[in-house]
Every structure is written in structure tokens, then in C-alpha cells.
Amino acid sequence: MSRFEESAPARGGFSFDLCKRNEMLMQKGLKPSSYLKTGTTIVGLVFQDGVILGADTRATEGPIVADKNCEKIHYMAPNIYCCGAGTAADTEAVTDMVSSQLKLHRFHTGRESRVVTALTLLKSHLFSYQGHVSAALVLGGVDVTGPHLHTIYPHGSTDTLPFATMGSGSLAAMAIFESKYREGLTRDEGVKLVAEAICSGIFNDLGSGSNVDVCVITKGNREYLRNYMLPNPRTYVSEKGYSFSKKTEVLLTKITPLRELVEVIEGGDAMEE
């Protein structure tokens, strides 16, 4: 080893120089910074007219709650929704990606999307990444072939079930489903059972919390009940309010929503086939 070591000029691509140092630090006990995970309780069940999906709304970064009211029920198609547990970035990215693929497919075929299509797209993507895309999903929807509910695991395996739970709170929620689920539930009974299962996860699992989101999908219709239940309200709010030092300038925030301008052209050219 020569005494004079000139550092090589920077080359393109990823520099692996620090990997050994990171490994040494980890061995010494330094924990790497954690990514945003959804601790999560997500559930789904099939009732007599369709499927109901439910989720809690807490996003955690290690022991800290990063988002108290995040949305875990993702839109896939007008008749298909997907709850996601695991790394928040992975669930968002994979559901967005498959949602766009489904839309293109709808334009291509001219038909309503089927749940098995979404299922196959998701499972092939996750399998090809061999479990490194950490997304555990509960996919539910109603299409021409009927109501469907599937669970998809990060490694790409799928199950088709009448009721399903995923996430860190899945054991608590599954306990509720196993004791109270039966075939042919009505809409109100189903929503009540889903809310109960999510609450069980919220109160008994540290990784889940805040509010309950519910989504009811039936033939030709879907109801996204955002914050269906708020069982964790902020109980004490100080009446005195917050005082700022004289130096701080408190500005008023006003949000003006942009109006969507839609021009309807009368008597335009007919689209050519």
C-alpha cells in the first residue's frame, strides 16, 4: 500500500464506497434510519351485495406517528379499491401504477375492469421484485363476474377469501371476523363489523391508530366513507390558544380552490372511427 493514495476521479453510477463503513457501524450498534411504514390494520369482507374494505389511518416512522390521518384505501378503478399495508411508498407506488395500467386497459378493451386483472398485474409485479417491494394488499371490487376479495403478499402470493385482514393489527381484526362473520351480511351489518375489526386493531395494536376509513363497493356504485369513525378525538384543547413572541408575524392563510373550467362545444365534429 503506497503512502500517497490519490483518490480516483469521480465516475458515474452508484458509489459503493461507504457500504463497508455502514456495515461496520451497524455491527457496532447504530440503527439505520427507518422508512415510513404503515403499521396498519386493513380488512375486507364480502357481504350480500358486494365488498366492504376498511383501514385505520396511522402512518408510523419507527416509534413516531408521521401522519395521523393518512389514506390507506387506494383507488384502482371505479369498481375496484385496494387497501395497502407495509412501506407507504411501496403501496402508493404499486397501486398508482396498476391503477394507470387498468385505465389504459379499459380504453383498450372498452369494458369495465375486472378484479382478477388488477390481481394478476399486482402479483406479477410483486413477484418479479421477490418481496423487496414491501406491499401487503387487500384488493376488493365488484365486476361483471360478481364481488371478489383477494389478499396479496409482498412475495407475490395471493389468496381469495370471504373475509381478510392484513398488517400488524391483522391478528386483532381477524379475531373479530372469526367470531362474528357469517355469509349474507347486510350492508349495515357489514360496515359495523368492519368498523369493529378496525377499532380492535386501533386499540390493541401499537402500529395502528387514529380513525376508521370504510369503502363500500356494490354493483354499479361505490361509497368511500373517509373518516367513517373518529374514535380518537383530541380531548383537551387549551382555551388560551397559542401566544407568539412579538417578533413573529402571523399571516392569514386563505385557500381559494381553483374552479374547473369546462367548455362544452356545441356541434363539434363527430369522432371518426
Next chain:
Amino acid sequence: MDSIHNDLNAPHSMGTTIIGVTYDGGVVLGADSRTSTGMYVANRASDKITQLTDNVYICRSGSAADSQVLSDYVRYYLHQHTIQLGQPATVKVAANLVRMVSYNNKNMLQTGLIVGGWDKYEGGKIYGIPLGGTLLEQPFTIGGSGSSYLYGFFDQVWKEGMTQDEAEKLVVKAVSLAIARDGASGGVVRTVTINKDGVLRKFYPGNTLPLWHEELEAKDSLLDSLSAASPEPMVS
């Protein structure tokens, strides 16, 4: 608590007991229904016997993801092959396709399979395709973690040229024996019987299976035992 969380993120594997048995006129495939992630049962009613063609079915064990994707690929290849051939695929072709995929990807796949079916040339046939991608044509074969407990049983009880009834009873008895002893197998017993007349799927719920040595009766719910008459309190 932590170990449970690690378990929930563990890869979905099918502990499993799978069996394939030939009889005089066809084959009987049998499997349990438990899919576990670590120590948690992810699906207690899974269907491990998947259809490849009208007359050929496959029993899957090992990694759930790997076996599902492999079956999907082979189903696709067989569909093309059937169209090109102009007649139903033979069990031998199906088994060889499974073997090719399994062997060529042996470094990346972790799945043991049993292919069984009926065709007009050879009749009922069973092929075992364990981990490395070997192809073995056998009169009967067992696989999965629960199969360890069945080797002696089959050595004792197996005979050539059974009837359909005998074969089905043998398969159900064997799977329930394995369920009794193997923690990674459980749930219900599913069987698929394939012969010249077609395919027959049967389903045996857990509480109809015979109880073995020191097993307790299955209870529907602990709440039932509360309503039952409680024993008289001891009076000194």
C-alpha cells in the same frame, strides 16, 4: 410481540401435506389447507390443488408465491400446447413442462409439486417433482412438511389396483394423520379424483375428520363451553 410481527412479514409458505395416488382407472390427489407466514396461519382454507388443464391437476407445496407463479406459467404453456396439438394434453407433457420450469429456475424457486391426471393413452398417472426439479413417475407420492409422518404409513398400507373408494379413503386418512402430527398442516382436507369420466372435487371439513391418539374434539367456540352446565362447586 416482535416475533409475531416478524412472522407477519415472513414469506407466505405452505407447510403442507400433499398426496397423489393412482388407482384402478384414475388418480386421487389430496392436500390440507393451511398457508402460514411464520407462526401465523394466513389462510386456513386455501386450495392447494390447482387446475392445469381439464384433465391434469397439480398439488403445490413450499413457497406459495413460487408455486402459484409456476402453475400460472405452466397453465399458459399447456393451453398453447393444447391448441397446437388439437387434443387434450397428456399428463406426461404437463409434468415435463412443470419439471422444465422448476429445473431451469432451481436457484430461485423453492417449491415441491405433485402432478396428477388422466389421459386416454396412459390412463391415470402421478408424477412427483421435488425441490431440485427431478421428475419421478410413481404409483403414489407424498410431499410437503407433513409427508415425513406418512412414509411408514404408506409402506404398510399401499397396494396396487385399489378401487376409487379405497383410494379416496386412503388419501383422506393419510392427510388427517399428517394434520394431527404436523404443525404446519391443518384446516380442511381437499381431494380431487380424476378419471375418464372427468374430475370430482371433494371437501372434508376439519371437524368431520377422525381423531387420532389423544386428540381433543374440535369446539366451535369457547363461548359454547360457558353456557354448558358448570361442575358443582366442591363443598368441604
